[in-house]
Amino acid sequence: MITRLLVANRGEIARRVFATCRALGVQTVAVHSDADADAPFVADADQAVRLPGDAPAETYLRVDLILDAARRSGADAVHPGYGFLAENAEFAAAVADAGLTWVGPPAKVIATMGDKLAAKALLAEAGVPMLPSWTDTDGITDFPVLVKASAGGGGRGMRIVREAAGLAEAVASARREAAAAFGDGTVFLERYVERGRHVEVQIFGDTHGTVAALGVRECSIQRRHQKIIEEAPGVIPAELRDQVHEAAVAAGRAVDYVGAGTVEFLLAPTGEFFFLEMNTRLQVEHPVTELTTPAGLDLVRLQLLVAEGAPLPEHARYPATRGYAIEVRLCAEEPAQGWRPATGTLHRFDVPGVDREFGWLQRSGLRLDSGVVAGSVVGVHYDSLLAKVIAVAPTRSEAARALAGALARAELHGVATNRDLLVRVLRSPEFGAVEIDTGFLDRHPEVFVPLLPADELPVTALAAALAGAAQRRSTAPVLGGLPSGWRNVPAVRQVTRFTRPDGEIEVHYRLDRTGRLAEWSSTPATGAAEGSADRRETGSAAPVAPTVALVEATPDRVVLDVDGVRRAYRVHRVGLAVFVDGPDGAASLAEVPRFPLPTAEVAAGSLLAPLPGAVTRVHVQVGQRVEAGDLLLTLEAMKLEHPVLAPTDGIVAELPVPAGGQVRTGAVLAVVTSEEDSR
Template sequence: MIGTLLVANRGEIARRVLATCRVLGITGVAVHSDADAEAPFVAEADRAVRLPGNTPAETYLRIDLLLDAARRSGADAVHPGYGFLAEHAGFAAAVVDAGLTWVGPPAEVIAAMGDKVTAKTLMAGAGVPILPTWTRPDQVTDFPVLVKASAGGGGRGMRIVRDRAGLADAIDSARREAAGAFGDDTVFLERYVESGRHVEVQVFGDRHGTVVVLGDRDCSIQRRHQKIVEEAPAALPDGTRAGLHRAATAAALAVGYVGAGTVEFLLAPDGEFFFLEMNTRLQVEHPVTEAVTGLDLVRLQLLVAEGGRLPVTTTPPPQGHAVEVRLCAEDPGQGFRPAVGTLHRFAVPGVVGEFAPTRGLRSDSGVVAGDTVGVHYDSMLAKLVAWAPTRAEAVRTLAGALARAEVHGVTTNRDLLVRVLRSPAFGASDVDTGFLDRHPEVTTPLIPPDEVPVAALAAALAGAAARRADAPVLAGLPSGWRNVPAFPQMTGFSQADRQVEVRYRLDRVGALAEWSTDPPDDRQVTLVDATADRVVLDVDGVRRTVRVHRVGSSVFVDGPDGAVDLVELPRLPEPTRPPVTGSLFAPLPGTVTRVHARVGQRVDVGDPLLTVEAMKLEHQVLAPTAGVVTGLPVETGGRVETGAVLAVVTPDEATTARAATDEATTDGSATDEAGTGGSASGGEGR
């Protein structure tokens, strides 16, 4: 039996595996990069081994370091989690060769299914329907196609290509992304099915020849080909479900599968389905299957790895319904650009369990309040899972908990997830992989702009209450009381790309005598109560209670319908030099992987200027306006920090005006200024 288990992964999946280890009495060992030294999974492990460095290539992708960590910690087994080396046949073989127990399928099975082109050939031989597939761009006969990484999963290295002109660039980009995520840049091409659903089947096999299906999941809501909403069971006609289960069983039997695996299918609108791939590991979305079966899938993995028999031999009927969302540090309004920062508060109401099968609301989080979200790894912060007797109840529970969650300090996709869950289309199970493209309205913030002034008023009143409570003298005076009561107090805030100024006056008993905002708000507001962290207002006869959390100049206002993040503006701001018109800044640290433009080049709106890699994904920086590239202070391979100038695009109007000025200037000063802007030094490095 396994006595000491090394988890060769990080974040929430490491916490998940370690949680089952504690239940089973197994000693859990974590490995960690320098960036993860203070992470929750490290603190929760019985033992931990440092992997020097930060990037995956330096740490979690180093087989030699992982095996050395197992030896040094006394581990007799290795669990790979998902991602990184979880589907690396060489790692599985090396673990077994070192005399350790590998918690997963045999290396030869991983190799067969990990090469997705080979896997498709095997599946075709087993009678499983497959999509047309090509290994070279010149073989493609029709478009659109999907470029896919042969190794790994999670949407890494995927690109939709709709014509031959964009094929070469898509392949190059996919190869770079796949190499960074999995250490393998092999890609292939597959026919892309419009409006298809992503449906998968959970299979499990033991070493005694048993293969059992543990149900199915719908994972169609995706961004960048990565799942963000998953549910079990999938909404399927009985005949389709039975066909998918038979095909998944045939796939597992064809390769002699052992352990937890997922067979993924693309379901076309006409009901036809096609094999996509088989993930030879535990899936991110495994909690929804645990919720409807009551089975601990990590426990089953360990049982099978020890040579035991599966406790179930037939598909258990699903009990109720479960829905999972992936809460990620990213900005949906900016093309799902990853976000970084300090997570000042992370609290989700109603959670009844973590990292184990739960009836109700479950949280599997890789972070806790106070953690720093950096650029080295995936943007997922947590998975939230709701179980209920019916789908509608599960969806409502999850949406409500998300809307009330306090997630402070890092931009997330929380609002988008709530809007997806509450959309009529999702409620009717009208979903496919193009859902977000068809429903751009789900990117709208939960709190509309016209509600921001009242939130700003609450923030200002909470700030006044906090100052009054901290006053060294006369602390008994009402908040905001002053010797000139007719003169209002003023507080300015910025929110997103706009500013709000709040003016308010409290009378001698602390009541709100008057208030106004710029932009104006004509609602009738009465102050019921205000403390430093809680404000109760009566707005047009309806009482509202919000929670207020201040960190420095940042103020977070949370209510039952969502949150407003504000930054209090200084009363006497320091003078600053305005940036050069047309400057594009790095929103987070990263590495420039490609420069597409050159100084002096004319570009149109949306033209690519450069590509930056951050948080394991590539992000194109596009021209925001038509004009001329007058500054490009970066180079391929250079590191850039948050706020660094990536490029300067001078709009057409400014270019024309500058040309006229140059022509009229005799001393050349205008030309010199333009030249200086275009010859800036290379990007910041670290």
């Protein structure tokens, strides 16, 4: 029997395993880097052991440190979670050699499936359909092809190559990314199927020879080859579902599989399906399988029971399904900026209507599996996943609607997320009609547009300004009873200026001596134009501003009557940062102080680091002529590589950071000047 379990992982999956352990009465041990010392998963554990350092290579990828942590804490079993060492055969063997129970398939199975080329050959003999693949780029003449990491998954180390000219760089980049994520830079290439769907089967094996299929999941909505929306049961014909189940079970039996695993397939538009890979671990998307089983399967509980030698329970061998479940991965990233990871402090994290965290729901509802809480710091060292939000309902459309509504109402303050994109995908007609494939996001640029319409921003900024005024009155040391904005000359308007990543906005408003909103307007904060009571100056044909009446204004809530429709805005201020959640979407603003401190000038043509990270490679030299779009250097952050491209034609004037250099947000990475300026 397992009495004390160490989870060799972090974040959401560590919390998920700990939740099941609490229910079973199993004691828990966390390991953590210095960056994670105050993370929620550390607080959830009964004991925690520090792994000195921040980078994965010096912490979560150190087998020796994790085994030492197990020894020091008295753990008798190890759960690897997913990512990091979860599919590392040497780690599994080392755990077993140390006399500990390994919660996962045997090391031999991990090694067999970890060598994806050998796995393809083995499973092809078992009758599992395969795509052609190569290890030598010289043998490739037909494109497109897909570069894949041999040692891991999650989209890391994966690149689509559509022509021979980009093949060498794609392979080199994939190798670097795979090495950083998994400690192994081996890659191979596979034929790429256009408009294919990604479907997968959850399998479970025990030490008594049973291998069962627990259902099909649909995982086609992906960015950078990493899933962001998953659902169960997969919407495929019953006959095809049976065939996919049979192929998955055949794959498991071919290697005497034990524990939780996933067999992934590519479903072609022709109806053919091909093996992609087997993940020898628990998947990120396992909750949608749990929530669609009427018996309430807990896959982590099954992992522990099987690891202890118990047979797979009868109800888990042939599970029925009920309803429909859809999961989204809420990530700290900016989709419209090339999926750029975001960092910072999560000042507020509130998803409304959550019925359960990390567990099964008796009926329809919302589940949250989160690695963060309000106050969590999102850094650059690890994956951008913040949480998984899962809705279960009788039908797919009901689940999608409930999930989109909860996300739209969520208060996510302080760190940019992909929330708006997820809502737009869930509400899109194509998603509702199951017209989806792995290239969905490439064909639907409309889902990258923020939920808050551009013409609603002025009213949202007005709400922020009125909340700020209410806060100042509530904290005024003298004459606090006077209405906000009271002055001897009532015709003078108040002005509040806000900055946003896409520009600035200036709000002008005047309250009369009874506190009623007498007039308002907004302008881009250029200093050149001033708004009027009934027009918005936008630099082009300005639409007529709505008629707005102030109903209520407190520091954290503003109610406005906008053209006869009452609208409530929730306002949260942290220093000069202002977060506004309204009926049409959310906005993050930064109030500009009346007397800002001087800042250092940045040379024209400077390219600034969008987030902290390390410069992995510099591709150009000072004095070199470049064209718009040329690759200048590569920045690594959150385990992914981010290209820094020339914004215009010109000459590279400065390269202040060498390869290997660490940078902070806003640091100058390169300066590109026009040829005329460089003379």
